[in-house]
Amino acid sequence: MDAILEMRGITKTFPGVNALDNVNLVVRTGEIHAVVGENGAGKSTLMKVLSGVYPSGSYSGEIHYQGQPRHFANIADSEKVGIIIIHQELALVPLLSIAENIFLGNEPAKNGIIDWYEAFARTRALLAKVGLKESPTTLITNLGVGKQQMVEIAKALSKEVKLLILDEPTASLNENDSDALLALLLDLKAHGISSILISHKLNEIAKVADSITVLRDGATVETMDCRSAAASEDRIIRHMVGREMADRYPKRTPQIGETVFEVRDWRVHHALHADREQIKGVNLHVKRGEIVGIAGLMGSGRTELAMSVFGRSYGQRISGKVFMHGHEVDVRTVEKAIGHGIAYVTEDRKGLGLILDDEIRRNVTLANLGAVSKATVISDGEEHKVATEYRRALNIRSSGVQQHVVNLSGGNQQKVVLAKWLFSKPELLILDEPTRGIDVGAKYEIYTIIDELASQGKGILMISSEMPELLGMCDRIYVMNEGRFVAEFARRDATQERIMRAIVNTGETILEAAHG
Known part of the structure; x- marks a missing residue:
């Protein structure tokens, strides 16, 4: 199979930092090529070199695309030949329609006037290709993140993409949206479109990648051909971090003390729709030195619970009681919550943290x-x-x-x-998706920090969508569904199967099963 792209000896330096050191990357026509590595390994920098964000002359090495040497001065140059990059932070305008976003700066026009009939017709055809049934006039702000990703890909298709670069495309997606996006990549592959997929989710890479290139410290470590035999996660991780990681989670012996934090009959109504109760009579407690997890599907109310407790930074018509060390405390503002020893590490570190x-x-x-x-x-x-x-x-x-x-x-x-x-x-640290978008090596460091905090006697309340993370880190796990806790498991009793069964069954049944 011919190569659509060859990057040879790419070296890129910033003041005091060698970001890329003689990196080589070969992508075959019509393949999905995964690029993996720890944060800071050089993945995004390499893609910025390829797409012209870092223009020719600002790095050394050669780019050959479709058999010709290329010198991209900017993104427009790379897009002209069909190289399209979709960044982790989507580049869509929320208050414009799908059609307006897809053709922004490239509007179909006649005699200098936008031809909306053609724009809408072409948008409908593009949306059909990516599996969306929305109207071209739908505002981006009214779409979920998964559908926004699909709109970005539709936008790429409108530019006659030949090589699609996706930087952490599923980082903010739930499982169903992730599966839909991966299925679309396989469909694009069937139509001859090549993709470069940057992701920390090794299980997703295993599903779709034909080749995997591992970067470490700005250098190419290995490229694996997955067409004949799949690459194991252990092998990928070993190359990513430069060491074996037999234990993904640090070993610790919990020293659990008295109750630090307690919430009783906590009720929260929707921030915009006051008649909709989102948190429905939740009770929970966390002890000194204890790591307590909250499992649940997206939309189950985990983040809303955490934010409402932290100074009522989410919701309205909030009722219930909060106790620290057995004494009721006032957490009606963020300042008061902090003053009583409560801290909240948001899931959105870039936007809110x-x-x-x-x-x-x-x-x-x-x-x-x-x-x-x-x-x-x-x-x-x-x-x-x-x-x-x-x-x-x-x-x-x-x-x-x-x-x-x-x-x-x-x-x-x-x-x-x-x-x-x-x-x-803080006495209580609420961690909301503490390792989202972080590579396995950095995750281990974060886990070690969390364990150290617990050993110092802090109470830890940990929200995570990664079930293995909860099972590997937590002493006790609450299961949340539709604004309620439907189960509670001690570490020794918790399994992925029991947690998922708790989510899909009724609260009464599960709580009996969990404590029986």
């Missing part, structure tokens, strides 16, 4: 500015000292605490969020 265009040191101290201030004036020296201590303690890989957070890998960004909340000196 960090100020991306600011330095590490300013992000670390955000939740406890009083501790680095004198007479309401922030001390730069104290702020630098605190951030340096947390950078060292959490092993945040950066050039220094002055580095802007936007330039860190996902795993290191997550460590900055953790540092911010640890500096607030």
Whole structure:
């Protein structure tokens, strides 16, 4: 099979950092080629070189596409020849329609006037190709993330894509939407379209990839041909992290004490629709040194529960009681929740957890500015000292605490969020999808930090959509469905099968089974 793309000896440097070091990548025509590696391994940088985000001349090495040497000055140059990149953060305009987004900047026109009849007709045909039945006039803001991904691919098809690059396309999708997207990639492959798939989800890569290239520290480690024999996850991980990872989760002996945090009969109504009850009489507790998980499908109410407890930052008509160390506390504002020792690490670290265009040191101290201030004036020296201590303690890989957070890998960004909340000196740490979009090596580091916090006597409440993560980390697991807890399992009793059975059955039946 002929190669549609060859990248030879690609080297890209930034001040003080060698981001890519003599990287080679060959993608065959009509194949799905996965590119994997830890955060910071160079995957996204390589794709930016390919797509012209980093223009020819800003790197060394050669790009050969469709048998010809190419020198892309910008994204428009690469798109002209059919190379389309879809980033993890979707580039759609929420308040424009599907049709307007698909043809934005490339509108079909007659005599300088947009031909909406043609735009809508072509949009309907493109949506049919990606399995969507929505009207071309539907606003993007009214679509779920999974369907927005499909619109991005429809947009790529409108540009006659020949090589489609997808950067973590399923990171924010539920299982059904992920399966639909992977099925679409296989269909595009059947029609001769090549794809480069960047993903941390090795099980998804195993389903669709014809080849896998592993990057580590900006260099090519190995390319595996999966057409004749599938590559094992252990082999991929070994090449990604440069070591064996027989144990995905650190070993620990729990030292569980008295109850730190308790919620009784917690009820929350929808933030916009006050007549819709989303959290329906939840009771939970977390003890000192205990890691408690919350399992459930997307939409079950896990994040809404966490945010409503954390200073009522979600919902309305909230009722119920919160206790810290057996005493009822007032958590009606975020400031009050923090004051009572509650911290919340959001699932959306880029949108809600960090100020991306600011330095590490300013992000670390955000939740406890009083501790680095004198007479309401922030001390730069104290702020630098605190951030340096947390950078060292959490092993945040950066050039220094002055580095802007936007330039860190996902795993290191997550460590900055953790540092911010640890500096607030919490008794209870709520972790919402703490390893989303993070590679296996960085995950292990995050798990180690969580275990260390539990050993210090912190209470940990952990929300995760990854069942193995909950089973590997938690001492006890609540199962949530439609705003209620429908089961509770001790670590020794919890299995994926029992948790899924709890989700799909009725609450009364499950609770009896769990405690029987």
